[in-house]
Each structure stands twice: as structure tokens, then as C-alpha cells.
Amino acid sequence: MGSIDRSRSDSAPAAGFRLDKVNGKFMGVSAGIANHFNVDVTLVRLGWVVGTVLGFGSLVLIYLAIGLIAD
Template sequence: MSALDRRDAVRPAPSGFRLDKANGKMMGVCAGIADHFGIDATLVRLGFVAGALLGFGSLVVVYIAIGLIAD
């Protein structure tokens, strides 16, 4: 069994993006993105905050749109 086979056996590949309302803070967008890409949700949240501050709030609109459209 190769290392790739063992990794897929532990965590199956995601079938698509879904909101993670169980682990989410507001709408589950950042937790869903983190789950989809297999990274820590805190990093995604920090990225959204930094992007919202540097982008003059444009990511807030994107966050709300994802939250309303995704699920």
C-alpha cells in the first residue's frame, strides 16, 4: 500500500464545497473553506479578516454571498 493510498483511506477526497455550520462561528463559510482544502479554520478566518481590512470591506460582501448561496 503506497503512502497516497493510506492518506486517502484516512480522509476521503471532498465531493464539493459545503458550509460547516457545526464548526462555524457565524455562517460556517470559513470552516467550510478550511474543511474543503484541509487546512485550519483559524488560518482561513485570519485571511478573511486581513482581506476585509485591506480590501476596504469587499470580502464581507463575498462572505455573505457565499453564506447565502452555498447551502
């Protein structure tokens, strides 16, 4: 049986979620989510706005909790 090489150089190291305060507008939550999932930050911000409007403001509390707890 052959051994499995687990030290592949082409795979990115598993990193947890981090706030991106440098590229963020307010607390860096949206920029951190965009970096973590490798999507455009504008889409994440648009998702927060739509979710806040449809959820009657409940995502504002979730956003603040993420900003205060993470990093």
C-alpha cells in the same frame, strides 16, 4: 494493454464545498473552506480579516454571498 483500476479505496471521494454550520462561528463559511482545503480554520478566518481590511470591506460582501448561496 492493462486495464486501469479506478476504484481505489485510498482516495477520498470528490465532494463539493459545504458550509460547516456545526463548527462555524457565523454562517459556517470559514469552517467549510477550511474543511474543503484541509487547513486550519484559524488561518482561514485570519485571511478573511486581513482581506477585509486590505480590500476596504469588499470581502464582507463575498462572505455573505457565499453564506447565502452555498448549501
